[in-house]
Amino acid sequence: MSIEIRNINKTFGSFTALKDINLLVPSGELVALLGPSGCGKTTLLRIISGLEQPDPGNGAILFHDEDVASRSVADRKIGFVFQHYALFRHMSVFDNVAFGLTVKPRSQRPGKEEIRDQVMELLRLVQLESQANRFPSQLSGGQRQRVALARALAVKPKVLLLDEPFGALDAKVRQELRRWLRRLHDELHVTSVFVTHDQEEALEVSDQVVVMNAGQIEQVGPPAEVYDHPANPFVYQFLGNVNLFHGRIDGGEAKINHLDRSQSEQEVVAYVRPHDLDVSRERTSPDAIEAIVRYIHAAGGMPRLELERLDNGESIAAEVARERYRELELQVGDHLFVTPRNLRFFVEGAPLDYQI
Amino acid sequence: MAATISMLKGASNSPVGLARSEENVWIKRGLIIVTLLFLGFFLFLPLAAVFSAALEKGFGAYFASFDDPDALAAIKLTLIAAGIAVPLNLVFGLAAAWLIAKFNFAGKSVLLTLIDLPFAVSPVISGLIYVLLFGLQGWFGPWLAEHDIKIIFAVPGIVLATVFVTFPFVARELIPLMQEQGSDEEQAALVLGANGWQTFWRVTLPNVKWALLYGVILCNARAMGEFGAVSVVSGHIRGMTNTIPLHVEILYNEYNFVAAFAVASLLAILALLTLVAKSLVEWRARQELAAALEPTMIKD
Amino acid sequence: MKIVLKQASVIPGFGLTLGYTVFYLSLIVLLPISALFLKTATLGWGEFWSIVSNPRVVASYRLTFGASLVGALINAFFGFIVAWTLVRYSFPGKKIIDALVDLPFALPTAVSGIALTAIYSSNGWVGRYLEPLGIKAAYTPLGVTIALTFIGLPFVVRTLQPALEELDPATEEAARSLGASRMQTFLRVILPAVFPALLTGFALSFARALGEYGSVVFISGNMPMFTEITPLLIIAKLEQYDYAGATAIASVMLLASFAILLVINFLQWYSSHRYRTGV
Numbered sequence A: 001m002s003i004e005i006r007n008i009n010k011t012f013g014s015f016t017a018l019k020d021i022n023l024l025v026p027s028g029e030l031v032a033l034l035g036p037s038g039c040g041k042t043t044l045l046r047i048i049s050g051l052e053q054p055d056p057g058n059g060a061i062l063f064h065d066e067d068v069a070s071r072s073v074a075d076r077k078i079g080f081v082f083q084h085y086a087l088f089r090h091m092s093v094f095d096n097v098a099f100g101l102t103v104k105p106r107s108q109r110p111g112k113e114e115i116r117d118q119v120m121e122l123l124r125l126v127q128l129e130s131q132a133n134r135f136p137s138q139l140s141g142g143q144r145q146r147v148a149l150a151r152a153l154a155v156k157p158k159v160l161l162l163d164e165p166f167g168a169l170d171a172k173v174r175q176e177l178r179r180w181l182r183r184l185h186d187e188l189h190v191t192s193v194f195v196t197h198d199q200e201e202a203l204e205v206s207d208q209v210v211v212m213n214a215g216q217i218e219q220v221g222p223p224a225e226v227y228d229h230p231a232n233p234f235v236y237q238f239l240g241n242v243n244l245f246h247g248r249i250d251g252g253e254a255k256i257n258h259l260d261r262s263q264s265e266q267e268v269v270a271y272v273r274p275h276d277l278d279v280s281r282e283r284t285s286p287d288a289i290e291a292i293v294r295y296i297h298a299a300g301g302m303p304r305l306e307l308e309r310l311d312n313g314e315s316i317a318a319e320v321a322r323e324r325y326r327e328l329e330l331q332v333g334d335h336l337f338v339t340p341r342n343l344r345f346f347v348e349g350a351p352l353d354y355q356i
Numbered sequence B: 001m002a003a004t005i006s007m008l009k010g011a012s013n014s015p016v017g018l019a020r021s022e023e024n025v026w027i028k029r030g031l032i033i034v035t036l037l038f039l040g041f042f043l044f045l046p047l048a049a050v051f052s053a054a055l056e057k058g059f060g061a062y063f064a065s066f067d068d069p070d071a072l073a074a075i076k077l078t079l080i081a082a083g084i085a086v087p088l089n090l091v092f093g094l095a096a097a098w099l100i101a102k103f104n105f106a107g108k109s110v111l112l113t114l115i116d117l118p119f120a121v122s123p124v125i126s127g128l129i130y131v132l133l134f135g136l137q138g139w140f141g142p143w144l145a146e147h148d149i150k151i152i153f154a155v156p157g158i159v160l161a162t163v164f165v166t167f168p169f170v171a172r173e174l175i176p177l178m179q180e181q182g183s184d185e186e187q188a189a190l191v192l193g194a195n196g197w198q199t200f201w202r203v204t205l206p207n208v209k210w211a212l213l214y215g216v217i218l219c220n221a222r223a224m225g226e227f228g229a230v231s232v233v234s235g236h237i238r239g240m241t242n243t244i245p246l247h248v249e250i251l252y253n254e255y256n257f258v259a260a261f262a263v264a265s266l267l268a269i270l271a272l273l274t275l276v277a278k279s280l281v282e283w284r285a286r287q288e289l290a291a292a293l294e295p296t297m298i299k300d
Numbered sequence C: 001m002k003i004v005l006k007q008a009s010v011i012p013g014f015g016l017t018l019g020y021t022v023f024y025l026s027l028i029v030l031l032p033i034s035a036l037f038l039k040t041a042t043l044g045w046g047e048f049w050s051i052v053s054n055p056r057v058v059a060s061y062r063l064t065f066g067a068s069l070v071g072a073l074i075n076a077f078f079g080f081i082v083a084w085t086l087v088r089y090s091f092p093g094k095k096i097i098d099a100l101v102d103l104p105f106a107l108p109t110a111v112s113g114i115a116l117t118a119i120y121s122s123n124g125w126v127g128r129y130l131e132p133l134g135i136k137a138a139y140t141p142l143g144v145t146i147a148l149t150f151i152g153l154p155f156v157v158r159t160l161q162p163a164l165e166e167l168d169p170a171t172e173e174a175a176r177s178l179g180a181s182r183m184q185t186f187l188r189v190i191l192p193a194v195f196p197a198l199l200t201g202f203a204l205s206f207a208r209a210l211g212e213y214g215s216v217v218f219i220s221g222n223m224p225m226f227t228e229i230t231p232l233l234i235i236a237k238l239e240q241y242d243y244a245g246a247t248a249i250a251s252v253m254l255l256a257s258f259a260i261l262l263v264i265n266f267l268q269w270y271s272s273h274r275y276r277t278g279v
Helices: A041-049 A093-102 A112-125 A141-154 A171-188 A199-205 A223-228 A233-238 A322-328 B025-054 B058-064 B069-102 B108-120 B123-134 B141-146 B155-165 B169-181 B184-191 B196-225 B228-234 B244-253 B257-297 C014-041 C045-052 C055-088 C094-100 C109-120 C127-133 C141-166 C169-177 C182-211 C214-220 C230-239 C243-273
Strands: A003-012 A015-025 A030-034 A060-063 A078-081 A159-163 A191-196 A208-213 A216-221 A243-250 A253-255 A266-272 A277-280 A289-297 A304-309 A315-319 A335-340 A344-347 A350-355
Touching (some): A003 A041, A015 A041, A015 A216, A030 A041, A041 A159, A078 A141, A078 B184, A093 A112, A112 A141, A208 A223, A208 A233, A216 A233, A233 A266, A277 A322, A289 A315, B025 B257, B025 C055, B025 C094, B025 C109, B025 C141, B069 B244, B069 B257, B069 C014, B108 B169, B108 C014, B108 C243, B123 B155, B123 B228, B123 C230, B123 C243, B155 B196, B155 C014, B184 B196, B228 B244, B228 C230, B244 B257, C045 C243, C055 C141, C055 C182, C055 C230, C109 C127, C109 C141, C109 C214, C141 C182, C169 C182, C214 C230, C230 C243
Parallel strands (some): A078 A159
Antiparallel strands (some): A003 A015, A003 A060, A243 A266, A266 A344, A277 A335, A289 A304, A304 A315
């Protein structure tokens, strides 16, 4: 079932949480709502779920072309996984998962045996069969997360919504769980939307990433596209580390390596990722920027360098391949030339069709 | 996922930190002794005095004190008053706590203050206000007299005064707890298709049961022991409008000390039972809380 | 900006609970209390003033407020020690002692009244040792003070205990590591942190003592101008069917209680907000 959001606004008092949001989530996809805290992503998720109401207006929320805006949470047939799981602490794992089935009106409620079978099957799916009689307080964070997921799936939702599903877990569990979620989604194919502030998570798990900022959608697209072709400086900066160079357009060409701004026609800002910088001991191109090595963080797959530009003193972060790092025998204080490989220019926030 | 459950508690979890353990042992002993003396003087002595005076003339005289129709009538009236006041304030407490914990609305803090109001009012004034409403010279007095309805100097007045003085007990136990618990679990229940009542009975109520019980215990103790407010509206008609505390007063003023203290010992036992029940409930609630907080100990 | 009367919520039952809460509150609390003020308003100002400034009434204020204040101060001092001991130390019987602190809440006031009288009268357990020293407790303002101390005791202990428990041991360790002595640590780190709680407990204890009736009437002896507390005076007026007099004095008491309630609310608000920055 697809989800379509049309012209949704939401204000809390004088604070605008969402501003004219339009979004289409295709059926069966796993979509990430990504953005910094306070960007409105959780509000949007809660509006889709019906836990929050959008401001009155001409906005609409459609599930498979059917407007559900006037339907209550209970009638939207969604599964919702809460940020802190919101497990019923006085119920066992089994009862938690069974809850959605046992509150159905008597006429639709499955029999005891049937409930048992369905719950046990779900617990098998989330690998928690052996924990059925435990209470939430006796489980680890990752286990609770999976109970929350099983509970949400028990009512056979048409749409699964997850609010920061891995936010409360530590790094290692988080990685395992998100891969697991991806596999689970490939198995079930239920249209899913999850909220996260972790770009790595969004890029790794989802089919589509929706980057949000200050109540608006900045960009929508598959992870690779969003990462490689950010629509604007915000997306660039939010998805991974980035270096920022101020430059100007000079004779139809954007320049970043000159200090002389007096004759500049138009200010541009250029962005380049640290791993898209080449460093060498000799000047290899006229565009190269001279810099001094200030710090070296050699631990990790790609050694990271902190460089200081000679011309204006700004700092640059660069990542070099391990072999290259060994080859150059870098030391703090070394003099280097930095050449950007993949530079993107933006003029007043809009991308410039010009790349080096 | 390797889910190894480690029950080891971190050393930092101990409430006695380094700076605390180095405390001078004489200061510590001195303070403990002051505490014991002060509480012994102010709490233990009065309690002991009640039982000592009640048993002064032996167990025969003690039990004879209850073999009195007026005493039995007083016990019965106290049970009636508490039996009405506690359920009424229980329902109110749940409604008020739900309202205040689950919703944000204008005037919430005013409402909170008003709920606490009966605690700030002297018991004597709590009785007086009902005399002003329903007494012969009160607002509704003439109308009530005309229809031959007695509220003041009758059972309804006693019940009303009791309801007033025990008004906030359940609500104020529930409100902070329910505020702290938030409404995540309720929202989860609603998403899963539960209706309002199902959510309340199956999710909210089990989560607040200990606080609720705690509030009921305190409410009941006060309802059975209230003296000032009830004294104003009762009229002290023996065998008719005397509650246990009022009966104690009458016996005492008649210099019937053994009987007065014997009946008083009944209330003292009730008070002790209340303290025991309260401690048990607190202990249970703490255990559940500890269990709920344990997750920090469990690693994935 | 529009005023938001109620934020939208998916949780049901707003109308029901609001309606019931307001209805019940009005019926049981607001209507009766407003009756008191309306009745007072029917008195002329001169009449009202002559009732509430009558020497016997003024003497009762002095006793009630004075004894309540002394009682609350005693409780603030000893209550601090008790709370400290219960939070910081472990000793045999601590759990029982801790539970017993609530006795004045749980024990009906009439029972406390006759028990305290029995102890402090001239042939009582304590009274018989005080008398040779020339101290009379029962039927004097001292007796009133003892009773008011008794009933206010739990307030200080119970408001201080959580505050002391919440103190982060690390702040004390930090103070000690910076070279503060134990006394300095107590006066400059611990005391300021729990002072709002102490003040709240003191105010609660004082407020409770002001209105107290049951535990005082037996031990006070109720001599006009000497050991007559204000709540008793209200009852005395009522028994003479002097509703106007009772009401006037009651409204003075009630205003005093409200004032203290406001102070307590402010203290609680203050202690929860003072270190909060930003919004």
